[in-house]
Amino acid sequence: MTLATLSNKRIIVGIAGGIAAYKSAELVRRLKEQGAEVRVVMTEAAQSFITPLTLQAVSGNPVHMDLLDPAAEAAMGHIELARWADLVLIAPATADLMARMAAGQGNDLLTTLCLATEAPICLAPAMNQAMWRDASTQHNATVLLERGIQCFGPAEGEQACGDIGPGRMLEPTQLADSCAQQFQSEKLTGKHVVITAGPTQEAIDPVRYISNHSSGKMGFALAEAAVAAGAKVTLIAGPVTLATPDRVVRVDVISAMDMYQATHQVIPDADIFIACAAVADYRPEQVADHKLKKDPTVAEDEMIIRLVRNPDIVASVASQPSKPFVVGFAAETQDIINYAKDKLEHKNLDMIIANNVADTTVGFNSDDNAVTVISREVEEPFPPMAKTLLARKLIDFISHAVNNQH
Numbered sequence: 574m575t576l577a578t579l580s581n582k583r584i585i586v587g588i589a590g591g592i593a594a595y596k597s598a599e600l601v602r603r604l605k606e607q608g609a610e611v612r613v614v615m616t617e618a619a620q621s622f623i624t625p626l627t628l629q630a631v632s633g634n635p636v637h638m639d640l641l642d643p644a645a646e647a648a649m650g651h652i653e654l655a656r657w658a659d660l661v662l663i664a665p666a667t668a669d670l671m672a673r674m675a676a677g678q679g680n681d682l683l684t685t686l687c688l689a690t691e692a693p694i695c696l697a698p699a700m701n702q703a704m705w706r707d708a709s710t711q712h713n714a715t716v717l718l719e720r721g722i723q724c725f726g727p728a729e730g731e732q733a734c735g736d737i738g739p740g741r742m743l744e745p746t747q748l749a750d751s752c753a754q755q756f757q758s759e760k761l762t763g764k765h766v767v768i769t770a771g772p773t774q775e776a777i778d779p780v781r782y783i784s785n786h787s788s789g790k791m792g793f794a795l796a797e798a799a800v801a802a803g804a805k806v807t808l809i810a811g812p813v814t815l816a817t818p819d820r821v822v823r824v825d826v827i828s829a830m831d832m833y834q835a836t837h838q839v840i841p842d843a844d845i846f847i848a849c850a851a852v853a854d855y856r857p858e859q860v861a862d863h864k865l866k867k868d869p870t871v872a873e874d875e876m877i878i879r880l881v882r883n884p885d886i887v888a889s890v891a892s893q894p895s896k897p898f899v900v901g902f903a904a905e906t907q908d909i910i911n912y913a914k915d916k917l918e919h920k921n922l923d924m925i926i927a928n929n930v931a932d933t934t935v936g937f938n939s940d941d942n943a944v945t946v947i948s949r950e951v952e953e954p955f956p957p958m959a960k961t962l963l964a965r966k967l968i969d970f971i972s973h974a975v976n977n978q979h
């Protein structure tokens with residue numbers, strides 16, 4: 574299933590003081606419908622046309638209006654806002670706002686934010702047709718375009734003042750679609766990526782468990798790289814001490830059975846599944862209710878814990894009729910490529926990432942990793958490098974394969 578194309582995107586809607594501001598509330602709703610998180614910045618004049626309360630209600634966030642109010646700046650200052658945004662859309666953009674921007678002014682929150690942001694800025698001009706045609710406005714629009722600031726519209730037609738001509742703001746749905754198009758070039762835009770990471774813990778009793786040394790670093794790095802490539806990411810994490818990457822939806826689990834259930838809850842909505850977790854193959858058949866005690870009356874040198882097989886999560890996803898693109902990992906100590914190829918076939922995967930865990934400089938707890946990526950078509954080695962860098966290369970590789978399917 575492909576998601577709305579503004580999924581996971583952060584958009585600032587700037588509102589200047591023009592009559593088309595009454596449509597800005599609907600614009601915010603359309604952007605949110607497509608998955609964006611929206612924050613609204615209003616000029617003082619805009620507040621004469623539509624109330625901040627309306628925009629707060631539709632955006633679900635406080636509205637930003639003041640540059641020089643210490644309380645407002647402390648809550649989320651202009652630099653923070655500028656960094657937060659993936660895109661700034663000013664709708665309506667009035668002749669005055671365009672003139673101030675073209676002159677490089679920063680005399681209110683909205684213009685200052687535009688100077689401070691590195692995000693793309695788009696304008697939806699809205700004004701009387703004569704004002705739009707005026708040489709100054711046309712000059713300002715050209716200057717702004719040369720600086721990489723785009724105009725969406727204006728459209729031609731009947732105007733609030735009764736004139737007919739160019740200067741109408743584009744409709745909110747058109748503006749939302751134009752925003753979405755700005756992100757089309759990202760490799761995983763509109764895709765939902767589900768990643769498992771870390772170890773699992775299989776309880777023996779309330780205080781003991783069976784587990785392994787997986788740190789979760791590779792899976793977390795993949796989650797971060799997938800977000801950077803434009804994806805919506807769900808990270809199903811076993812017990813690890815890593816911080817959640819920005820914009821990632823994290824589901825914490827303990828055991829393999831928990832991970833199995835959490836995975837299948839989100840899989841119907843996934844486009845790509847990357848099984849990076851080191852899932853325990855077995856779990857104790859019985860979990861004791863109380864801490865197991867040594868029996869002082871018997872001199873026992875042995876204790877036997879009977880284990881039963883855990884379900885293979887990645888194979889269970891790959892066996893589904895409408896499965897996502899499935900990527901597995903193969904941690905091996907010998908004959909790595911052949912074992913990985915076997916696993917690719919047996920588990921019906923689309924791709925497998927093989928690494929040599931006998932080499933202690935890479936893999937499990939290390940910050941570095943070296944892998945070979947194998948699909949039915951290709952076999953591509955990646956030399957040792959930081960897991961964060963490798964994650965970006967792997968996400969590139971995976972998205973290329975996904976985008977070139979059938």
Ligand code: C5P
Nearest residue numbers: 848849850852883884885886887901902
């Ligand atoms: O068979 P093996 O454990 O070596 O396979 C490793 C791959 O299978 C990894 O992608 C791992 O996340 C996945 N796996 C799983 N569920 C299991 C065991 C492994 O998803 N119970």
